[in-house]
Amino acid sequence: MSSSEDDIPLSQVHDDSGDEMPLAKRHQKRPTPPYTNSEDEDEVVPTKRRKTIKREPGVNDSDSDDEPLSKVKDMDVDSEDDMPLSKKAPKTKAKKETAKSTPKTKSAPKKEKSTTKKEKSTTTKSKATDKSASTKKAAVKKEPKATKVKKEATPNGLVKDETPATPNTQSTNEEEEEEKYKWWEAGDLDGEVKWDSLHHNGVVFPPPYEPLPKHVKLYYDGKPVSLPIEAEEVAGFFGAMINTDHAQNPVFQKNFFNDFKEVLEEAGGCDVDITDFDKMDFTKIFNHYDQERERKKAMTRDEKKRLKEEKEKFEEPYKYCMLNGRKEMVGNFRIEPPGLFRGRGAHPKTGKLKRRVMPEQVTLNMSKDCPVPPPPPGHEWGEVRHDNTVTWLAMWKENIADNQKYVRFAANSSVKGQSDFKKFETARNLKNHIEDIRKDYTKMLKSEVMQERQMATATYLIDKFALRAGGEKGDDEADTVGCCSLRFEHLTLQPPHTVIFDFLGKDSIRFYQEVEVSPQVFKNLRIFKKAPKQPGDDLFDRINPTILNKKFQTYMKGLSAKVFRTYNASKTMQDQIDLIENEGTVAEKVVKFNAANRTVAILCNHQRTVSKNHGESVQKITDKIKELMWQKIRLKKMMLSLEPTLKKKEAKYFHEINDISKEDQQQIVDRLIARQKDQAEKKFARDNEKLKSEKKPLLEKSVLKERMEKIDEQAKEYAAEIKTGAVEPKAKATVEKLKAQVETIESRLQTTQLQLKDKEDNSEVSLGTSKLNYIDPRLTVMFSKKFNVPIEKLFTKTLREKFQWAIESADADWKF
DNA sequence: CTGGATACTTAGTATAGCTATG
DNA sequence: CATAGCTATACTAAGTATCCAG
Numbered sequence: 001m002s003s004s005e006d007d008i009p010l011s012q013v014h015d016d017s018g019d020e021m022p023l024a025k026r027h028q029k030r031p032t033p034p035y036t037n038s039e040d041e042d043e044v045v046p047t048k049r050r051k052t053i054k055r056e057p058g059v060n061d062s063d064s065d066d067e068p069l070s071k072v073k074d075m076d077v078d079s080e081d082d083m084p085l086s087k088k089a090p091k092t093k094a095k096k097e098t099a100k101s102t103p104k105t106k107s108a109p110k111k112e113k114s115t116t117k118k119e120k121s122t123t124t125k126s127k128a129t130d131k132s133a134s135t136k137k138a139a140v141k142k143e144p145k146a147t148k149v150k151k152e153a154t155p156n157g158l159v160k161d162e163t164p165a166t167p168n169t170q171s172t173n174e175e176e177e178e179e180k181y182k183w184w185e186a187g188d189l190d191g192e193v194k195w196d197s198l199h200h201n202g203v204v205f206p207p208p209y210e211p212l213p214k215h216v217k218l219y220y221d222g223k224p225v226s227l228p229i230e231a232e233e234v235a236g237f238f239g240a241m242i243n244t245d246h247a248q249n250p251v252f253q254k255n256f257f258n259d260f261k262e263v264l265e266e267a268g269g270c271d272v273d274i275t276d277f278d279k280m281d282f283t284k285i286f287n288h289y290d291q292e293r294e295r296k297k298a299m300t301r302d303e304k305k306r307l308k309e310e311k312e313k314f315e316e317p318y319k320y321c322m323l324n325g326r327k328e329m330v331g332n333f334r335i336e337p338p339g340l341f342r343g344r345g346a347h348p349k350t351g352k353l354k355r356r357v358m359p360e361q362v363t364l365n366m367s368k369d370c371p372v373p374p375p376p377p378g379h380e381w382g383e384v385r386h387d388n389t390v391t392w393l394a395m396w397k398e399n400i401a402d403n404q405k406y407v408r409f410a411a412n413s414s415v416k417g418q419s420d421f422k423k424f425e426t427a428r429n430l431k432n433h434i435e436d437i438r439k440d441y442t443k444m445l446k447s448e449v450m451q452e453r454q455m456a457t458a459t460y461l462i463d464k465f466a467l468r469a470g471g472e473k474g475d476d477e478a479d480t481v482g483c484c485s486l487r488f489e490h491l492t493l494q495p496p497h498t499v500i501f502d503f504l505g506k507d508s509i510r511f512y513q514e515v516e517v518s519p520q521v522f523k524n525l526r527i528f529k530k531a532p533k534q535p536g537d538d539l540f541d542r543i544n545p546t547i548l549n550k551k552f553q554t555y556m557k558g559l560s561a562k563v564f565r566t567y568n569a570s571k572t573m574q575d576q577i578d579l580i581e582n583e584g585t586v587a588e589k590v591v592k593f594n595a596a597n598r599t600v601a602i603l604c605n606h607q608r609t610v611s612k613n614h615g616e617s618v619q620k621i622t623d624k625i626k627e628l629m630w631q632k633i634r635l636k637k638m639m640l641s642l643e644p645t646l647k648k649k650e651a652k653y654f655h656e657i658n659d660i661s662k663e664d665q666q667q668i669v670d671r672l673i674a675r676q677k678d679q680a681e682k683k684f685a686r687d688n689e690k691l692k693s694e695k696k697p698l699l700e701k702s703v704l705k706e707r708m709e710k711i712d713e714q715a716k717e718y719a720a721e722i723k724t725g726a727v728e729p730k731a732k733a734t735v736e737k738l739k740a741q742v743e744t745i746e747s748r749l750q751t752t753q754l755q756l757k758d759k760e761d762n763s764e765v766s767l768g769t770s771k772l773n774y775i776d777p778r779l780t781v782m783f784s785k786k787f788n789v790p791i792e793k794l795f796t797k798t799l800r801e802k803f804q805w806a807i808e809s810a811d812a813d814w815k816f
Numbered sequence: 817c818t819g820g821a822t823a824c825t826t827a828g829t830a831t832a833g834c835t836a837t838g
Numbered sequence: 839c840a841t842a843g844c845t846a847t848a849c850t851a852a853g854t855a856t857c858c859a860g
Contacts, residue, residue, distance in 0.1 A: 392824090395823095
């Protein structure tokens, strides 16, 4: 309603014109080649993050046109709270400030603290003993109809349950179908306890290293080297990828080489003193692995199938688990294999050795009464835990960044489904608060307190441009930023109100946008950039995601920075869908849906590298379109040959017959002929191949020659047509028949053109991420039902499984 | 508060696997 | 009926959020 600027759905704010600005405009290139990172070469940005700031900027200074100035002055007095975070003296201020700010907020419902009552009762924090705690509390509050029967008898299920299960899956199938647990009909979720019982069979370890054949060796300084097996494995990791970009990256090389030497030493060294990476020659190793790949590819269909079945059979027990007595799928039950760490962007640790994970490093999490799956022979589990407040089944620590890795439920599991559902409900709830929040931060943009002003400005950016929170990162990680970690050099202010963002965000994906901001925001940003700040300094030096989120919590329970992204993505999708007319074919509607999806993807800056054959395949489609047009015109010319008077009578219809120049026509014909010849040759070869295997006589060369001559004849005819501009119709052609043919071509032309547009529009935008994570699936379901588009056209099989809850609960009139 | 640890979501890419096509 | 050309899935890196100890 209110047309005030704040209300505009963010996505449209900047690219009003409706049609998205071509991405190319927004950022000309993909980030940076990974290897431009290291301290060395890039002097371009002399400003790696400066952690400390020289001196207190002070809010105002002489920022003449900043009206709040006067006040700013006073507030400058309590400069004490005004220090950048990093410098703050530990004590006091925090409370003061909050106290101050509280009076203002009208909207903030300060509830959440108390709401937790429920969980409190049940949960004694982490220690909850699964069985007992579980059962009483969340304990299957409402077992929906289905479910019950089945395997209840064998609660510890899996192990035994599994084996017999396999053979008769067929029969049980429909049974299972109807007894699927519909958690979304069972109501309520929250609560600290995540499960009542959890039984599973542990994890799958990667196969042991298979040594190279004796004749395949690393060469050093021109000579073969006999490496200890441990080192050979590491050399093999690198050798197998010398044809990739990673292998050219100096950082990758250096990290690999260090770790390689380390492993080599651990293993007792070898007969050669390896000191120089450049003297290492991996080609033999590479060729070996390359051959292996070829060999695998060359396997017969049956062989491949058999192998696959074997693998599946072996993995079956790990693929499923029993959650609260119901069978659920596990996501990543395979322990990650060793290899070289492929960090994205300019990651300081890229190329380091990711070591093999041993059972001793693995912690299992399951019910107390679940039989502990046997560890691999000769090994022990690191730990077996029974924590029902978390949703992971196994965990280990990775050696690159010392992070935890988890084995979790699959996306189609109830656990994941529930939290997904919750996420979208929280985002939907933001609808009810967004107006107040926007009002509030608009006001706070002028706050006298620097921290509040930064907070408001950051919120504005997060809300309008869908920025991520932007937590602090270490020196041993890629230098990427989000809102709170934006630095001086990441935005350029262009009066009157234009801001140019240019920074690397998550995954080192470049965020480049030139946008208009409100005058006040522009002023604020100028203040935040004011001297003595310089490149390398944080723009928002008094806030961080934690502070921001704390504030968000005061507006609404469950509100954090990321919720804005979800909200704005889904909101944008809803708005875009609302603009779609319910008309046209299914395919056309799908295209429109994708276009809506695309606006969301662009909002969220979801990119992908354009595939290397993109240009090629665009060219191909373009050629196809040209050819179709040419054919269409040919048909029309035929009509005129039959009935010359038509040209005047239906001038419009025949208008286009001169649209293609003779040169173009010749080009099209040339391509067509070349293609036909090519095909003829291939067919000839293929046929002979077949005859050979059937031990039949081969076709003579003359047959091919004959065919070729025929094609040449065609070519001559075309050439004549082009010359005269007239096309001789076929014997039995009639104007009607030709018209019908034109129709068919016309429609093929349209689909092809649509296809081309879609391809180009999507070449560097990734729709998947938003569909998977940001767009409330109920919107898609709504679209499907309202527009009569089968859900299969919008959700792939896995997505349908993941979003089963949405498919079964949303109608044609569902609203985000 | 800070920093680290933990647990969970979000992300692009490598590749397995499928489908159109010729 | 292979194979090119893609699309869907698997994989795992890289974020966010929150909690806890010092």
